[in-house]
Amino acid sequence: MRVRYAETDQMGIVYYSNYLVWMEIGRVEFCRSRGVRYREMEAEDRVLLTVAEANCRYHGPARYDEEVVVRTWLEKAHPRMVVFGYQMLSAEGRMLVSGSTKHVFCGPDLKPARLPEKYWKEFGIGIGERQSGA
Amino acid sequence: MRVRYAETDQMGIVYYSNYLVWMEIGRVEFCRSRGVRYREMEAEDRVLLTVAEANCRYHGPARYDEEVVVRTWLEKAHPRMVVFGYQMLSAEGRMLVSGSTKHVFCGPDLKPARLPEKYWKEFGIGIGERQSGA
Amino acid sequence: MRVRYAETDQMGIVYYSNYLVWMEIGRVEFCRSRGVRYREMEAEDRVLLTVAEANCRYHGPARYDEEVVVRTWLEKAHPRMVVFGYQMLSAEGRMLVSGSTKHVFCGPDLKPARLPEKYWKEFGIGIGERQSGA
Amino acid sequence: MRVRYAETDQMGIVYYSNYLVWMEIGRVEFCRSRGVRYREMEAEDRVLLTVAEANCRYHGPARYDEEVVVRTWLEKAHPRMVVFGYQMLSAEGRMLVSGSTKHVFCGPDLKPARLPEKYWKEFGIGIGERQSGA
Numbered sequence: 001m002r003v004r005y006a007e008t009d010q011m012g013i014v015y016y017s018n019y020l021v022w023m024e025i026g027r028v029e030f031c032r033s034r035g036v037r038y039r040e041m042e043a044e045d046r047v048l049l050t051v052a053e054a055n056c057r058y059h060g061p062a063r064y065d066e067e068v069v070v071r072t073w074l075e076k077a078h079p080r081m082v083v084f085g086y087q088m089l090s091a092e093g094r095m096l097v098s099g100s101t102k103h104v105f106c107g108p109d110l111k112p113a114r115l116p117e118k119y120w121k122e123f124g125i126g127i128g129e130r131q132s133g134a
Numbered sequence: 135m136r137v138r139y140a141e142t143d144q145m146g147i148v149y150y151s152n153y154l155v156w157m158e159i160g161r162v163e164f165c166r167s168r169g170v171r172y173r174e175m176e177a178e179d180r181v182l183l184t185v186a187e188a189n190c191r192y193h194g195p196a197r198y199d200e201e202v203v204v205r206t207w208l209e210k211a212h213p214r215m216v217v218f219g220y221q222m223l224s225a226e227g228r229m230l231v232s233g234s235t236k237h238v239f240c241g242p243d244l245k246p247a248r249l250p251e252k253y254w255k256e257f258g259i260g261i262g263e264r265q266s267g268a
Numbered sequence: 269m270r271v272r273y274a275e276t277d278q279m280g281i282v283y284y285s286n287y288l289v290w291m292e293i294g295r296v297e298f299c300r301s302r303g304v305r306y307r308e309m310e311a312e313d314r315v316l317l318t319v320a321e322a323n324c325r326y327h328g329p330a331r332y333d334e335e336v337v338v339r340t341w342l343e344k345a346h347p348r349m350v351v352f353g354y355q356m357l358s359a360e361g362r363m364l365v366s367g368s369t370k371h372v373f374c375g376p377d378l379k380p381a382r383l384p385e386k387y388w389k390e391f392g393i394g395i396g397e398r399q400s401g402a
Numbered sequence: 403m404r405v406r407y408a409e410t411d412q413m414g415i416v417y418y419s420n421y422l423v424w425m426e427i428g429r430v431e432f433c434r435s436r437g438v439r440y441r442e443m444e445a446e447d448r449v450l451l452t453v454a455e456a457n458c459r460y461h462g463p464a465r466y467d468e469e470v471v472v473r474t475w476l477e478k479a480h481p482r483m484v485v486f487g488y489q490m491l492s493a494e495g496r497m498l499v500s501g502s503t504k505h506v507f508c509g510p511d512l513k514p515a516r517l518p519e520k521y522w523k524e525f526g527i528g529i530g531e532r533q534s535g536a
Contacts (some may be wrong), residue, residue: 005430006149006423010142013378016319017140020285021408028407028467038468050329051284056322061378065146065430065441096208110281110329139296140289149510151422154404155274162273162333173333185418188458195512197450199296199307244415250436274419276412278466283408333413 001025003066013061019088019097020054026072028082029102045116046108053102053122054083055057069093077123078115080105135159137200147195153222154188160206161218161235167255179250180242186215187236193229202224202265211257213248214239269293270332281329287365288322294340295352295369302390313375313384315377320349321370327363335359345391347382348373403427405468411423421490421499422456428474429503430485436524447518448510454483455504461497469493479525481516482507 001022009015033039041047061066068088075083081104088097107113115123144151165172175181196202202222209217215238222231241247242259249257269290277283299306309315330336337357344351349372356365375381383391403424411417418485426505433440443449465471478485483506509515517525 004423005143005426006151008144009139010144010146011378013315013497014143016139017285017288019286021406024407039465050278050279050328053326054284054322054324058319058321092350095306110279124374135519138289139292145452145512150456151419154419154422155272158273170334182413184413185460188418188456189518192453197307226410226502244413259505270455273411274417277407278412280412347425357497 001068001070003062003068004040005064008064011061014065019058019099020058020101022059022068022070022088023054023072023086023099023101025082026086026088029070029074030072030074030084036119036122041119042126045119047113047115047119048106048108048110049082049103050106050110051101052081052104054099055101056097056099058097062096063089068096074100074124075100076123079095079117079125080112082123135150135202135204137196137202139196142155142198145195147197150190150192153190153192153233155218156202156204156222157188157233157235158251160204160220160222163204164206164208164218165256166225166227170253170256172190175253179253181247181249181253182240182244183216183237184240185235186238188233189235190231196224197232198224202230208258209234211259213224213251213254213259214246216257223257269336269338271330271332273332276332277342279329281331284324284326287324287326287367288369290336290338290356291322291340291352291367291369293353294338294356295336297338297339298352299390304387304390308385313387315381315383316376316378317350317371318335318374318378319369320372322367323369324365324367328366330354330358336375340364341354342345342392343368345393347385347388347393349381350391403472403530405464405466405470407466410466411461415465418458418460421458421460421501422503424470424472424490425474425486425503426455426500428472428488428490432474432486433473434477434526438521438524443521447521448516449521450508450510450512450517451484451505452504452508452512454506456501457503458499458501460499463494464490464498470498471475476526477502480525480528481519482514482521484525 003014007014009059009122028038040116073085075085083100083102085100087093104112141148141152162172205221207219211221217236219234223229238246239249271282275282275286296306329379339355343355351370353368357363372380373383405416409416409420430440454481455477477487485504487502488512507513507517
């Protein structure tokens with residue numbers, strides 16, 4: 001991913017809210033790599049992944065036109081919620097931002113809902129969680 | 135309206151796409167001043183105002199924390215489309231951007247639709263336009 | 269503050285990174301109310317307020333055209349850093365988002381720097397902090 | 403390029419100002435393909451490419467997660483200004499947006515300046531233009 005001019009501010013660095021946009025790109029790609037297309041999950045199964053929490057630590061600035069790598073992993077997953085972890089690094093490996101986002105699965109009315117079982121495997125939700133009735 | 139830090143770029147001035155966001159603010163306020171709440175038009179009458187064209191001329195830069203005035207007027211209106219004109223000025227009257235946006239009224243399927251007659255007066259659409267069957 | 273159309277996403281609610289933009293608006297207004305114009309601090313004293321951490325908890329969604337109130341306060345302040353707390357509420361008092369941001373004072377080279385003493389009072393930095401040599 | 407969730411609005415389509423961000427991506431890539439790195443032009447030669455005009459025609463909406471192709475070409479170039487043309491298409495070739503942006507070369511003071519001759523070839527500025535002293 002390459003930093004867009006629109007994403008910089010007058011300090012000459014990336015404005016701090018844009019990293020949350022990149023986190024979204026990271027988790028969409030993470031889901032895609034597991035075989036889940038978030039667009040279809042939303043359109044066909046009427047499951048929305050709403051954000052409950054977001055946390056960022058800014059280690060160093062990203063600059064215009066720089067290539068940025070977003071690493072995304074699953075920190076925790078239940079049929080009702082999921083936590084993603086992130087690291088954003090420059091192409092040379094300099095740490096830019098680390099953070100996490102916590103999400104709650106919701107129906108189209110934005111009320112909490114259980115993730116349909118067909119998606120459990122992709123989110124690493126196993127038998128243990130099912131029994132605990134999370 | 136005051137320029138947000140997020141709206142600047144590394145030139146130290148407002149990034150050029152943000153003026154289109156301000157145009158939107160201008161036309162929403164214009165509608166509100168005429169008694170039309172766009173949110174209700176969209177929610178209750180299922181009329182969307184999609185954008186067909188946008189044109190901007192950049193006369194001078196706006197800077198962080200500057201107060202900006204958005205002047206909005208109706209350039210043209212038919213039951214199927216409307217054109218808004220805009221001028222954005224600094225608080226001291228320096229011209230920043232002028233421009234226009236052309237909109238097409240659509241249904242929730244994003245297909246063109248006629249504006250319900252109850253809104254005609256607010257958009258200055260009169261008997262002449264009705265006869266011409268625009 | 270009124271929610272802009274540009275700030276919504278296809279869930280029909282405000283996209284989650286925009287709250288960080290509103291936090292910025294909150295802290296700029298907070299500073300202004302204390303007599304500090306951030307623009308001047310940056311331009312004249314070459315002090316930048318870089319972001320080191322940002323945390324958000326999303327309690328309920330904000331929707332298009334809704335009026336939002338941003339409450340901002342100082343949680344902690346030293347000559348080298350400052351923590352702001354935030355609550356964002358709907359006009360009716362419904363909690364939308366709470367959170368905090370931690371900032372480090374920097375010079376124009378983005379290296380940490382001490383806040384000039386003339387700003388200490390505004391940030392509530394007193395004798396105690398000065399002695400502790402923070 | 404893939405449409406980001408952040409770029410959609412509550413109509414479920416891409417918010418209209420984002421296409422100007424994509425145009426920027428298109429022209430940066432266009433310059434890169436010609437061997438001009440805009441970042442270096444700005445940092446080393448102190449030449450800024452300010453926007454004087456932007457025009458968009460919206461043919462059809464882009465949706466979340468869709469792949470979008472940005473075609474960029476040079477419509478006109480002088481040592482003082484350049485016009486880029488754009489077409490944005492879906493991966494299947496459906497036209498989304500067409501448009502153009504006009505730019506003026508400026509110095510770091512944002513005053514108009516001539517493009518250094520070393521960049522002329524990349525922008526297709528030839529002997530004819532040089533003689534006409536544009």
